[in-house]
Amino acid sequence: MNKTKLYCYVDETGQDGLHKFFLVSIVITDKAKKEGLEQKLIEVEAKTGKNKTKWTKEEFEVRVAYIKEVTKIKDLRSSIFYSVYKDSKEYLHLTSLSVAKAVLAKGEKNYEVTVIVDGLQKKTQKK
Numbered sequence: 440m441n442k443t444k445l446y447c448y449v450d451e452t453g454q455d456g457l458h459k460f461f462l463v464s465i466v467i468t469d470k471a472k473k474e475g476l477e478q479k480l481i482e483v484e485a486k487t488g489k490n491k492t493k494w495t496k497e498e499f500e501v502r503v504a505y506i507k508e509v510t511k512i513k514d515l516r517s518s519i520f521y522s523v524y525k526d527s528k529e530y531l532h533l534t535s536l537s538v539a540k541a542v543l544a545k546g547e548k549n550y551e552v553t554v555i556v557d558g559l560q561k562k563t564q565k566k
Contacts (some may be wrong), residue, residue, distance in 0.1 A: 443550040444470040447542060450557040451534055461530060463537035465520040467545050467552075472514045483508040520544060531563060 445467055452462040468476050483489070487504040489497060497505075509515065520541035524533050534556065542552055 440549055443547050445542070445545065445547065445550050445552040446470070446473050447538060447552050447554045448557070449534065449538055449554060451530070459525060461524040461527065461533060463522045463524075463534050465537060465541040466515065467518050467520065467541055468514065476512070476514045479512050479514070480509070483512070518545075 446469075448466045448468075450464050452460065483505060487508055488501050489505045494502065520537070522533070522537040522540065527533060538554055542550075
C-alpha cells in the first residue's frame with residue numbers, strides 16, 4: 440500500500456513579549472493538490488495586493504481582502520487547522536504539538552509528512 444505524501448505548512452503569530460497569546464496556523468495538503476494550491480495562493484496575493492511584507496505590517500483592508508479570497512479556495516477546505524495558546528513561553532513545544540494534532544486530525548492512515556515552518560531558524564530546526 441502506497442503512503443500518502445502530505446505537506447504541512449506552519450506559521451505562527453510570533454512570540455508575544457507578554458506571553459498572553461500564541462496562535463499556530465497549519466495548512467495540510469497532499470501532493471496532488473500542492474502545486475495547484477500554491478498557484479491559487481499566488482493569484483490571491485496578486486489580486487488583493489498582498490505583498491511579501493509581514494502580515495502585521497500589511498494594510499488592514501488588504502488583509503481582509505486576502506482572507507476573503509482565501510476562503511473561496513475549495514482545496515483549502517478540510518485542510519486548515521489552528522491552535523490558540525495563552526500564558527506560555529513554550530513556543531517550540533506548542534508549535535510541534537499543534538502540528539501533531541493537525542496531522543492526526545487530517546485522518547490519513549498511511550502517510551509521510553513534510554513539515555515546513557515559516558521563519559524557523561536553523562538551530563531550532565534540529566529540535
